[in-house]
Amino acid sequence: MASHGDRSEDAVVSQPQDRPISTIVIIIAMQTEALPLVNKLQLTEDLEPVFPKGVPWVRYHGAYKDLNINLIWPGKDLALGVDSIGTVSASLVTYASIEALKPDLIINAGTAGGFKAKGAAVGDVFVASDCAFHDRRIPIPVFDMYGVGLRQAYSTPNLVKELNLKVGKLSTGDSLDMSSQDEASIVANDATIKDMEGAAVAYVADLLKVPTIFVKAVTDIVDGEKPTADEFLQNLAAVTAALDQAVTQEEMGSEDVARGGS
Ligand code: ADE
Numbered sequence: 001m002a003s004h005g006d007r008s009e010d011a012v013v014s015q016p017q018d019r020p021i022s023t024i025v026i027i028i029a030m031q032t033e034a035l036p037l038v039n040k041l042q043l044t045e046d047l048e049p050v051f052p053k054g055v056p057w058v059r060y061h062g063a064y065k066d067l068n069i070n071l072i073w074p075g076k077d078l079a080l081g082v083d084s085i086g087t088v089s090a091s092l093v094t095y096a097s098i099e100a101l102k103p104d105l106i107i108n109a110g111t112a113g114g115f116k117a118k119g120a121a122v123g124d125v126f127v128a129s130d131c132a133f134h135d136r137r138i139p140i141p142v143f144d145m146y147g148v149g150l151r152q153a154y155s156t157p158n159l160v161k162e163l164n165l166k167v168g169k170l171s172t173g174d175s176l177d178m179s180s181q182d183e184a185s186i187v188a189n190d191a192t193i194k195d196m197e198g199a200a201v202a203y204v205a206d207l208l209k210v211p212t213i214f215v216k217a218v219t220d221i222v223d224g225e226k227p228t229a230d231e232f233l234q235n236l237a238a239v240t241a242a243l244d245q246a247v248t249q250e251e252m253g254s255e256d257v258a259r260g261g262s
Pocket of ligand 1: 219220
């Protein structure tokens with residue numbers, strides 16, 4: 001499959017205006033990833049929910065310096081009690097959060113599988129340069145590009161440099177494993193990391209013109225020897241610490257975000 005990497009007409013997830021960032025929404029799919037950050041930022045759970053009655057979505061909020069910080073976790077599936085991971089919940093909470101909170105910036109933080117052939121290692125924290133889907137195959141002209149849904153992330157060269165983060169392309173799909181068809185699309189997307197939410201958050205953020213940063217910590221090596229689910233579960237807690245560190249520092253540097261985008 002041809003690479004979809006370098007089209008000049010690609011959608012760009014909106015860039016911030018020349019005004020200071022005051023409200024940040026952080027979208028995190030898993031409780032294990034979210035709670036350490038809630039504690040570190042001393043956020044409190046919403047007592048007057050901004051989301052519709054009955055949904056499992058949780059907002060934690062608080063202040064850091066001049067920033068109004070909202071961490072949104074899609075919560076536990078109402079029937080099965082597991083984290084509501086994946087693109088459907090991610091797009092819903094992104095839409096609802098933008099509507100309710102009018103953020104100046106979204107940070108989608110979480111874990112990802114990494115490709116060692118593209119330079120990823122367990123524990124690395126990546127900022128995604130762009131996101132695309134790898135499981136929306138529609139072999140009809142133009143619908144094929146719609147399915148891939150390539151979107152550039154907001155560029156943060158200053159933060160990447162200051163925090164010494166890696167930069168790579170992110171490919172998103174609704175499966176933890178990787179079929180051979182997914183693999184071919186991930187190669188076509190030129191991705192270094194693979195997650196289950198990023199491109200869905202990018203889609204909604206692009207629709208509503210909210211600049212978005214994707215910060216992903218690598219829990220497992222997709223092109224390695226270990227079974228993905230085992231390696232993911234084994235490394236989830238430890239790798240989340242590296243993710244926290246990066247996200248809290250991003251917040252401290254969010255004034256740089258307003259100045260530093262290109
Ligand atoms: N999150 C962490 N590891 C992942 C993987 N291998 N695929 C998709 N999402 C992930």
